[in-house]
Amino acid sequence: MASKIARVALPVPLDKQFDYLIKPDQAPVVGARVRVPFGRQQLVGVVVALTDQSDFPLNQLKGISAVLDHAPLWPDSLFELLRWASSYYQYPLGDTLANAMPTLLRKGREASPASLKVWQLTDAGRDQPLPTRAPRQAQVLNLLRNDRWSHEALLGEEISAAILKTLSDKGWIEACEARPPQRAWTDDFAITEEKPRLNDEQALAVASVNANPGFGCYLLEGVTGSGKTEVYLNLLEPVLAAGKQALILVPEIGLTPQTINRFRRRFNVPLQTVHSGLNDTERLSAWLAGRDNQAGIIIGTRSALFTPCHNLGIIIVDEEHDASYKQQDSLRYHARDLAVMRASKENIPIILGSATPALESLHNANTGKYHHLTLTRRAGNARQARHGVLDVKGLYLEAGLSAPLIAQMRKHLEAGNQVMLFLNRRGFAPAIMCHACGWLAECQRCDAYYTFHQQSGELRCHHCATQRPVMPQCHQCGSTQLHAVGVGTEQLEQQLATLFPDYKTVRIDRDSTRRKGSLENYLEAIRNNEYQILIGTQMLAKGHHFPDVTLVGLIDVDSALFSNDFRASERLAQLFIQVAGRAGRASKPGEVLLQTHHPEHALLQALLHQGYDAFARSALTERKQAWLPPFTYLALFRAEANSSEQTEQFLQQVRGIFETSPLYDQYTPVLGPNPAPLARRAGRYRWQLLLQAPDRKTLQRMLTVAKPAIQMLPLARKVRWSIDVEPQDLT
Numbered sequence: 001m002a003s004k005i006a007r008v009a010l011p012v013p014l015d016k017q018f019d020y021l022i023k024p025d026q027a028p029v030v031g032a033r034v035r036v037p038f039g040r041q042q043l044v045g046v047v048v049a050l051t052d053q054s055d056f057p058l059n060q061l062k063g064i065s066a067v068l069d070h071a072p073l074w075p076d077s078l079f080e081l082l083r084w085a086s087s088y089y090q091y092p093l094g095d096t097l098a099n100a101m102p103t104l105l106r107k108g109r110e111a112s113p114a115s116l117k118v119w120q121l122t123d124a125g126r127d128q129p130l131p132t133r134a135p136r137q138a139q140v141l142n143l144l145r146n147d148r149w150s151h152e153a154l155l156g157e158e159i160s161a162a163i164l165k166t167l168s169d170k171g172w173i174e175a176c177e178a179r180p181p182q183r184a185w186t187d188d189f190a191i192t193e194e195k196p197r198l199n200d201e202q203a204l205a206v207a208s209v210n211a212n213p214g215f216g217c218y219l220l221e222g223v224t225g226s227g228k229t230e231v232y233l234n235l236l237e238p239v240l241a242a243g244k245q246a247l248i249l250v251p252e253i254g255l256t257p258q259t260i261n262r263f264r265r266r267f268n269v270p271l272q273t274v275h276s277g278l279n280d281t282e283r284l285s286a287w288l289a290g291r292d293n294q295a296g297i298i299i300g301t302r303s304a305l306f307t308p309c310h311n312l313g314i315i316i317v318d319e320e321h322d323a324s325y326k327q328q329d330s331l332r333y334h335a336r337d338l339a340v341m342r343a344s345k346e347n348i349p350i351i352l353g354s355a356t357p358a359l360e361s362l363h364n365a366n367t368g369k370y371h372h373l374t375l376t377r378r379a380g381n382a383r384q385a386r387h388g389v390l391d392v393k394g395l396y397l398e399a400g401l402s403a404p405l406i407a408q409m410r411k412h413l414e415a416g417n418q419v420m421l422f423l424n425r426r427g428f429a430p431a432i433m434c435h436a437c438g439w440l441a442e443c444q445r446c447d448a449y450y451t452f453h454q455q456s457g458e459l460r461c462h463h464c465a466t467q468r469p470v471m472p473q474c475h476q477c478g479s480t481q482l483h484a485v486g487v488g489t490e491q492l493e494q495q496l497a498t499l500f501p502d503y504k505t506v507r508i509d510r511d512s513t514r515r516k517g518s519l520e521n522y523l524e525a526i527r528n529n530e531y532q533i534l535i536g537t538q539m540l541a542k543g544h545h546f547p548d549v550t551l552v553g554l555i556d557v558d559s560a561l562f563s564n565d566f567r568a569s570e571r572l573a574q575l576f577i578q579v580a581g582r583a584g585r586a587s588k589p590g591e592v593l594l595q596t597h598h599p600e601h602a603l604l605q606a607l608l609h610q611g612y613d614a615f616a617r618s619a620l621t622e623r624k625q626a627w628l629p630p631f632t633y634l635a636l637f638r639a640e641a642n643s644s645e646q647t648e649q650f651l652q653q654v655r656g657i658f659e660t661s662p663l664y665d666q667y668t669p670v671l672g673p674n675p676a677p678l679a680r681r682a683g684r685y686r687w688q689l690l691l692q693a694p695d696r697k698t699l700q701r702m703l704t705v706a707k708p709a710i711q712m713l714p715l716a717r718k719v720r721w722s723i724d725v726e727p728q729d730l731t
Contacts, residue, residue, distance in 0.1 A: 003050035006064060008036055010045040011098035011106065015707070018045075019054040021063040028064065031072025031079050035065045035108060044068065044108045046097045048083075069111055073101060074308045077345040082306070085338060090635075090703055090723045091331045099331045100306035102284040113288055117151040118178045119164060120144060125172035136163050144173060151175070185269050185296050186243040192268045198234065202227055205373040206234045209351065215344050219320075219365045220353040222375030224581020228353045229259075231375070232316050233266050235351065240269055240296055244313025248299045249335055251322040252276065258523065263297055274300030274307060302327060302335035305342065315343045320352035320361060321574055326728040334726065336361075355581060356574035356612050359620055363630040366620075385552070385580055385590030387608050389599045399495030400487035400555045405593055406499060408551060413503055413532055417550040417588065420534040421492065422579045425556070426462070426509045428454035428491045429484030432470070436479035441471065445683040452484050453511070454491070464682035487556070489535050496533055506531040538575070547588070552579055554594040561601050564677065565730050566628055569603050573615050576607055627692070629726070633699045636727040637689040638676070641719040644685035648673055650715040651689045657709045658691060663702050667694045677731045684720070688730070699725070 006028050007017045020036050028034055028047045035044055042065055054061060072079060086096035098106050105111055121144045130138040140159055143149055154164065167173045198206065209218055222228045236246050250259060252275060264271055272286040272295040286307070289295040293310035300307070302325050317325070317336050325335040336352065343350035352361055352370070365372035395402045400423065409419050431449040432441040441450045443461040450459035450468070458467050473480045484491065493507045506522055513519040525531060529548055560572040580592040596604065606615045624631045637654055641647045651673035658670045669692050676686035693699035703723065710716060 003052055004058070005051050005054050005061065006034065006047045007049040007051060008034060008045040008064075009048045009092075009094035009097055010036070010038060010043050011094045012038070012043075013092055013095065015092050015711070017048055017093065019051075019056060019061055021058065021061045022050075023063050026064055026067050027070075028067045029070070029072060031074055031076075032067070032069035033073065033105070033108070033111075034067050037062050037065060044106060045094060046073070048093065068108060073105070073111060078306070078308055078342065081338065081342050081345055084341065085331065085333055087704075088700065089331060089333050089725050090707060096331050102287050103280045104284045105287075109284065111288070113285070113292070117175055118148045119151065119154060119173050119175055120148040122171055122174050125167070128172050136160075137167055140164065140167055141172065148176075148178070150178075184293065188268060189240055189243075189296075190268050191237065191266060193265045195234070195266075196230060198230065199227070199377065201375045201377065202231050202234070205231050205375065208371065208373060209235055209349050210238060212349065214349075215347045216349050217340050217343065217364075217370045218349065218351045218373055219357055219361050219370045220351050220373045220375070221357050222353065222355060223378060224355045224578065225378040226355075226375035227378075228318070228355075228375065229262055232318070232351070232353070233262065235314060235316070235349075236263075236267065236297070239313035240267055242313065244311045245290065245293070245295065245309045246297045246314050246316070247304065247307065247309065247312060247339075248297065248316045248318065249304060249325070249339060250299060250301065250318045251324045252301045258527075260299055263299065267296070269296030270294060271297040271299065274298060274304035276301065302333075305335050305339055312346050312348060314348055315339050315350040317350065317352045319354055321354045321356055321358040323571070323728055328729060329722075332722070332724045332727075334728070337726075356577045357616075359570055359616060359623065360630040362616050363620060385592045387580065387592045388594070389604060389608060390593055390595045391597070391599045392595050393597050397487075398499065399491050400595075401492075401495065401499075401553075402595055405553050405595060408591070408593060409500070409533075409553070412551040412591070413500065415550075416548075418526070418529070418532050418534060418546060418548045419551045419553070420536065420546070420549050420579075421496075421553045421555055422536060423487065423489055423492055423555040424537045424575075425486070425488045426453075426490075426511055426537060427451040427460065427488040428494075429488050430486040431484075432459065432482055433485045434474035434477060434479055435481035435483050437474060437477040439474050439476040440485075441475075441482075445681070447678055447680045451488065454484075454494075455511070463678060489537065492535055492555070496535070500533060503532040504530065505533040505535060508534065508536040510537070550588050550590050552590070552592045554579060554592075557594065558597055561596075561598055561603065566623075566626070567728065567730075570619060573603065573607055573612060573619075577612050633693050633696050634725075634727060635691040635693075635699055635703055636724040636730065637673075637691070637721065638686065638724065639673075639688075639719045639721040640681075640684040640686040642684060644675075644679075644687075646715060647685050647687045647719050650713065650719045650721065651687050653713050653715065654689055654706075654710055657706050658702065661702060661705060663698065663705065668692060668698060668702060690730075 004022055005019050006022050008020055009017050022028060030047050030050060032047055033044055034047055035042055074082065082096055082100050083093065086093040125141060128141065130141055136159055140154065140163060168175065205220060220228060220231060239246055260271065260273060272289045274283065274286050278286065290298050291308040291310060298304055298307050317339050320336050327333050340350055361370065364370045390402055390404050392402045412419050429452045432452050433439065441459055443450055443464065443466060445466060446461055446463045448461060448463050451462055452470065453460055457470055459470055460467050474482060489507050489509050493505055496505045506526065508522055513522065526534060526546055557572060560568050606618060623629065637651060639647045639651050655670050655673065658664055671690040673687045673689045676688050679686055691702065693702060
């Protein structure tokens with residue numbers, strides 16, 4: 001007997017599902033979408049259970065408005081992963097499922113490829129002789145006599161839409177819809193370029209993974225330029241040859257044609273990309289291609305993890321340490337960790353690749369949870385870059401550049417090479433100050449200073465995105481002596497044009513690459529040596545291969561040496577190694593120079609003289625002594641409201657709930673509440689509370705028990721609050 005009730009997860013901020021009556025002519029299935037009434041609106045939700053039992057009388061239940069899918073949206077393993085993610089990251093199931101589907105599916109669009117517009121001859125068109133005075137019209141009629149043609153294909157024959165409209169108005173051709181052809185790619189699989197010979201370390205890494213076809217997590221630690229991508233390509237070969245699909249996750253910054261083209265050149269399989277630059281239609285198309293086995297390789301950023309696959313065979317997470325894998329709002333998941341869980345559920349291997357693995361991953365490798373594979377030699381003739389520190393105490397700096405660094409730049413440029421300068425600060429200057437009284441232009445909505453952007457003539461807050469024109473005089477004393485304080489990438493670019501007028505400079509940051517395709521164009525121009533001096537933020541630091549870059553300069557990293565975030569030293573070490581890896585990647589020797597006021601700092605000394613491995617061992621020892629991750633597990637409660645007192649009071653009540661819990665003891669301390677490092681943002685006051693636990697199981701039990709009580713607090717509806725399980729950013 002068919003079930004009468006469908007339990008539906010809706011995209012609403014409530015930790016519950018809702019029961020709806022199934023009408024006699026409806027047959028919903030678990031994992032499929034339905035449209036249902038919710039209050040005064042119609043919402044698209046996902047069926048999570050079919051039952052005959054409800055907490056409400058049947059006559060009080062509303063009926064399902066429409067069944068949108070006849071089959072589940074996701075395979076069982078991926079649907080179970082999403083349910084697990086909802087529970088683990090303490091986020092409503094309905095919102096979790098909505099986050100995992102393309103926007104058009106959330107809006108109720110059909111979960112099938114869009115119909116193609118095709119043209120065909122009418123009966124009148126078949127009898128029509130070819131017009132001699134209209135060659136384009138004759139061309140269309142001639143093409144359509146043998147078969148129907150898609151609208152796009154006709155446009156590709158340089159036939160304009162106006163010609164098609166003219167023939168349609170005459171009644172000679174007509175448009176109709178057709179499903180795009182579904183063609184299996186597996187029959188035509190082939191390797192389409194000559195493979196380079198692997199060195200011993202690469203070959204061992206490939207053999208280790210191939211020896212165990214089931215689930216296994218492999219940490220591939222390889223120095224920059226050691227050929228990790230070639231290992232990935234060799235691992236994909238048997239997977240694709242067996243007709244299985246590959247999912248490759250990359251940080252947003254690594255998603256460039258350079259990366260994608262490596263895979264396209266090697267294999268003649270359809271490849272789909274999933275990233276923030278796609279529009280809604282393109283994202284749905286990529287999602288469907290994965291589900292319907294119309295893509296052999298899916299490459300994308302963190303959200304690509306939720307792409308359903310017909311027959312997934314391997315997952316690769318490149319630059320696994322990268323902070324962009326952690327979602328910072330809504331469903332605060334970590335794509336790397338969820339990818340490991342997905343591989344486990346699919347019983348397939350997963351490879352985590354990095355030159356600077358996260359300390360959590362290294363800890364898992366040290367304890368035997370992950371297999372540890374290493375690549376210690378640069379591929380080909382490339383040699384490790386020479387590292388050096390420039391002590392800039394007492395030196396005159398021109399837009400942040402010291403005389404020794406300028407001299408080295410000149411030497412490398414005159415030798416016909418390229419120079420890369422790294423400065424992780426957008427704009428012209430991080431602040432505007434009055435020379436007369438010391439007043440600083442501060443954002444009215446945040447506890448932060450405005451950044452001066454000279455190119456647009458604006459002051460911008462990089463926290464709340466407010467903008468305002470540059471003021472002509474000081475707001476405190478009326479003086480017109482306003483000066484830029486500090487150095488940003490715009491100022492550095494301007495100064496370099498003065499210092500090196502014979503060399504072209506390019507700036508790569510979020511401001512200069514806003515237009516679609518601009519980043520790819522810049523990168524191609526750099527590889528063609530159209531620019532000799534490269535200035536960049538983190539966008540330029542990772543994943544790019546520039547064979548002519550022989551000098552890399554890090555302009556200012558001192559702020560990271562004294563941060564209050566316990567992860568800051570790890571991130572600086574990773575950044576240093578990653579940026580340094582851009583130098584000397586071909587046969588040319590490379591050099592890395594770091595400017596600092598603190599050359600004696602222990603972190604810098606360890607990196608320079610012993611490398612990342614020694615730093616990581618030391619950092620893990622410190623973390624263990626301080627009882628910090630990966631030896632404990634954290635959950636961060638964030639709360640914000642228009643009233644600071646109200647926000648603090650709410651988190652004090654949350655602390656009280658944990659301290660009265662039977663699970664609370666000395667091993668599960670609650671720290672705070674304290675003001676967030678940025679205590680006010682966008683006009684709202686922000687406070688934080690940190691919960692520590694010795695293991696994941698204890699942390700989850702405490703959160704699961706406490707969350708219903710927290711939701712019942714009167715202040716819970718007056719402040720905006722969230723739970724971030726295993727936070728990566730404490731700001």
